[in-house]
Amino acid sequence: MVKRNTTKPKKKGVAPVAAIPRKGKAHAALLADLHVLGRDDVDWKKGRVFSLVYHASDAHSAFLKEAHNAFFSENGLNPLAFQSLRRMEKDVVRMALTLLHGDANACGTMTSGGTESLLLAVKMARDHARKKKPWIRRPNIVLPRSAHPAFDKAGEYFGVALKHAALDDEMRVDMKSLKKLVDRNTVMVVASAPQYPHGVMDPIEQVGAFAQKKKLLFHVDACVGGMVLPFLEKLGQPVPAWDFRVPGVTTISADLHKYGYTAKGASVILHRSIATLKHQFFVATEFPGGVYISPSMPGTRPGGPIAAAWAGMQAMGEDGYLALTQKALTATQKLRAGIRGIEGLRLVGDDPTTIVCWSSSNDAIDVYAVADAMQDKGWLVDRQHQPPTVHLTVTANHLPIVDEYLRDLRASVAHVRAHPELKSRGDAAMYGIMARMPIRGAVKLAVDSVIEEMYGPENSGEGGARGDGPVAKLLDKYGATAIETLDRLANVKKRAKTMLAMKLRTKAR
Numbered sequence: 164m165v166k167r168n169t170t171k172p173k174k175k176g177v178a179p180v181a182a183i184p185r186k187g188k189a190h191a192a193l194l195a196d197l198h199v200l201g202r203d204d205v206d207w208k209k210g211r212v213f214s215l216v217y218h219a220s221d222a223h224s225a226f227l228k229e230a231h232n233a234f235f236s237e238n239g240l241n242p243l244a245f246q247s248l249r250r251m252e253k254d255v256v257r258m259a260l261t262l263l264h265g266d267a268n269a270c271g272t273m274t275s276g277g278t279e280s281l282l283l284a285v286k287m288a289r290d291h292a293r294k295k296k297p298w299i300r301r302p303n304i305v306l307p308r309s310a311h312p313a314f315d316k317a318g319e320y321f322g323v324a325l326k327h328a329a330l331d332d333e334m335r336v337d338m339k340s341l342k343k344l345v346d347r348n349t350v351m352v353v354a355s356a357p358q359y360p361h362g363v364m365d366p367i368e369q370v371g372a373f374a375q376k377k378k379l380l381f382h383v384d385a386c387v388g389g390m391v392l393p394f395l396e397k398l399g400q401p402v403p404a405w406d407f408r409v410p411g412v413t414t415i416s417a418d419l420h421k422y423g424y425t426a427k428g429a430s431v432i433l434h435r436s437i438a439t440l441k442h443q444f445f446v447a448t449e450f451p452g453g454v455y456i457s458p459s460m461p462g463t464r465p466g467g468p469i470a471a472a473w474a475g476m477q478a479m480g481e482d483g484y485l486a487l488t489q490k491a492l493t494a495t496q497k498l499r500a501g502i503r504g505i506e507g508l509r510l511v512g513d514d515p516t517t518i519v520c521w522s523s524s525n526d527a528i529d530v531y532a533v534a535d536a537m538q539d540k541g542w543l544v545d546r547q548h549q550p551p552t553v554h555l556t557v558t559a560n561h562l563p564i565v566d567e568y569l570r571d572l573r574a575s576v577a578h579v580r581a582h583p584e585l586k587s588r589g590d591a592a593m594y595g596i597m598a599r600m601p602i603r604g605a606v607k608l609a610v611d612s613v614i615e616e617m618y619g620p621e622n623s624g625e626g627g628a629r630g631d632g633p634v635a636k637l638l639d640k641y642g643a644t645a646i647e648t649l650d651r652l653a654n655v656k657k658r659a660k661t662m663l664a665m666k667l668r669t670k671a672r
């Protein structure tokens with residue numbers, strides 16, 4: 164979330180650019196600058212980052228670039244002008260539908276990524292209700308607490324309320340909680356296959372049966388799982404039913420630029436039938452420039468990601484996907500076994516997916532302090548909260564580094580056990596406070612100031628959560644005390660809850 168302070172000496176970089184140069188610069192010099200700019204980015208090729216990049220092989224990437232470049236200038240906005248792109252999009256959607264057991268009535272479109280697919284699912288549900296249930300004034304969608312924040316973004320953009328259902332002890336959506344939240348203004352229910360934070364599969368069959376009973380739309384977010392679960396199933400893993408084979412599922416999102424190993428900017432939103440797809444479209448009839456039709460969010464639709472998906476999925480073939488999935492599965496199993504064997508750590512979620520999530524099982528081991536130690540060893544660590552955990556999206560690219568990861572993790576845990584004070588130092592203190600802070604508005608304020616600093620005009624913002632802003636100063640001064648106080652408060656709250664539950668039980672008897 165926030166960059167760590169480093170004390171490395173600064174290498175010679177590229178000077179900031181304030182205006183288009185008066186005279187065009189030489190291509191070679193600019194390409195060299197690009198190389199310099201990328202020099203300090205995370206080294207994903209060596210597998211030291213566990214999400215963001217899905218790399219099959221150098222040869223596959225080179226092929227994707229070639230396919231992408233072949234349609235670099237083409238624009239899917241007008242499918243009549245570029246019938247090639249329309250045809251490719253149709254093929255990509257059909258390949259995905261076949262994989263996810265859509266029948267001949269199923270249909271869909273490509274989008275630029277998971278977020279756009281989810282934005283469209285929410286917009287579609289709102290517009291479907293406007294037509295079918297016009298009495299609904301304030302539509303809402305019921306979804307698990309673990310569903311991707313793109314749904315919340317969509318709710319904010321499109322004026323749809325999001326009602327978050329609780330998770331059970333295994334981090335699956337709690338059916339009781341989900342059912343309780345549905346009311347007469349609910350236009351859709353959502354579940355994930357799997358959810359991103361812990362890699363856990365929501366109970367899709369149960370949600371599907373409930374959605375059917377209540378005559379509700381049901382979106383399955385398989386953005387991260389859509390292109391890997393079918394191959395895990397073919398490899399004999401006990402993947403629970405989650406796709407169009409489940410009655411009640413009306414739409415599915417699946418990202419191609421994740422486990423589909425295609426170029427970035429590619430996902431699909433799939434519909435069981437045209438009945439919902441038509442509410443995804445946008446049509447403007449009064450524009451002086453002519454009738455404007457748009458199937459998805461953007462106007463201009465870059466041809467590159469469509470062509471790369473079309474070519475990439477075929478180049479990979481079922482055999483290629485199975486081979487990559489087998490490697491990712493082996494890496495996942497080795498990681499889980501290794502983590503199970505580290506005293507002080509525990510796995511969160513253990514479903515047949517390729518996401519690994521660990522936490523501490525012992526108060527002596529602070530997750531964020533272990534994360535800092537791992538980061539010091541050169542790993543990019545995906546820290547999560549509620550509860551504090553670390554997330555790993557595992558791909559074939561990680562198989563060669565699993566042993567090294569586990570060795571570093573064992574050493575980091577031992578280091579943190581020997582130095583309990585680390586929990587209130589550096590980034591661990593900041594993540595600790597952010598995770599424990601009961602007033603979430605204060606966390607938002609701190610994060611807002613980081614965003615302002617990143618994207619606002621020069622010299623704006625008051626400094627970030629780190630750096631030398633006021634939040635950082637407070638952290639440096641009160642980090643340790645603040646964490647202790649928040650922990651004490653949490654303990655008091657926990658004790659009060661247990662006492663109340665005991666009292667209620669005695670009363671009931």
Ligand SMILES: Cc1ncc(COP(=O)(O)O)c(C=O)c1O
Nearest residue numbers: 276277278311358359384386387
């Ligand atoms: C379950 C899930 N849904 C949606 C998304 C959003 O995808 P994108 O980052 O491509 O917009 C992600 C991203 O990790 C995800 O894991």
